[in-house]
Amino acid sequence: DGGITQSPKYLFRKEGQNVTLSCEQNLNHDAMYWYRQDPGQGLRLIYYSQIVNDFQKGDIAEGYSVSREKKESFPLTVTSAQKNPTAFYLCASSTRWTAPNEQFFGPGTRLTVL
Amino acid sequence: AQTVTQSQPEMSVQEAETVTLSCTYDTSENNYYLFWYKQPPSRQMILVIRQEAYKQQNATENRFSVNFQKAAKSFSLKISDSQLGDTAMYFCAFMKARRGNEKLTFGTGTRLTIIP
Numbered sequence: 089d090g091g092i093t094q095s096p097k098y099l100f101r102k103e104g105q106n107v108t109l110s111c112e113q114n115l116n117h118d119a120m121y122w123y124r125q126d127p128g129q130g131l132r133l134i135y136y137s138q139i140v141n142d143f144q145k146g147d148i149a150e151g152y153s154v155s156r157e158k159k160e161s162f163p164l165t166v167t168s169a170q171k172n173p174t175a176f177y178l179c180a181s182s183t184r185w186t187a188p189n190e191q192f193f194g195p196g197t198r199l200t201v202l
Numbered sequence: 203a204q205t206v207t208q209s210q211p212e213m214s215v216q217e218a219e220t221v222t223l224s225c226t227y228d229t230s231e232n233n234y235y236l237f238w239y240k241q242p243p244s245r246q247m248i249l250v251i252r253q254e255a256y257k258q259q260n261a262t263e264n265r266f267s268v269n270f271q272k273a274a275k276s277f278s279l280k281i282s283d284s285q286l287g288d289t290a291m292y293f294c295a296f297m298k299a300r301r302g303n304e305k306l307t308f309g310t311g312t313r314l315t316i317i318p
Binding site: 119121128129130131132133136138146176178180182184189190191192193195196 | 206211237244245246247248249252293297304305306308309310311
């Protein structure tokens, strides 16, 4: 089955620790995205990548980092510099070559800072 | 910058009735795409319907249809014959129609409850 997987589903972190969220897709999509969802605020873009080895900051990139070494993978690291990391994180991907570029979403990771 | 506004935080309707969710947006772009996404309690985001701004005809997908008013920058979603499975958060989203700028801007969502 083609799709997007995110792991783990639930993640707990102590304050001061970095943590990495996994996102893998087998849809052969070029573009990948990370969103953060908080109650009452919809989804906000953290980082996005349109091709391998390239990525851009979104609207709320501070305290986060990403890498894109493979087309299939786009891991997100939540660093200790992120002041309020408890949230639901969604990964998405899309093709760049047909319009509109519908984004397909993974099941999400719930991060809780203890 | 683009903004998307959903002015109804919560709505509820009886099963089998019709409900309309509102969405307005602000942009200086002439070409763009609009989307409605559904997020059920499982939290999986699912595309419901999309509209290309250059198309005057309103998009329809089975029981879901939109009322796209480009001049008014309005993009409402109508759900006909509502079903219990329609209970979810619904997000309106905007995307510029430019290669290399395929970012989605979301509204804050409307929580829809279908009452049996």
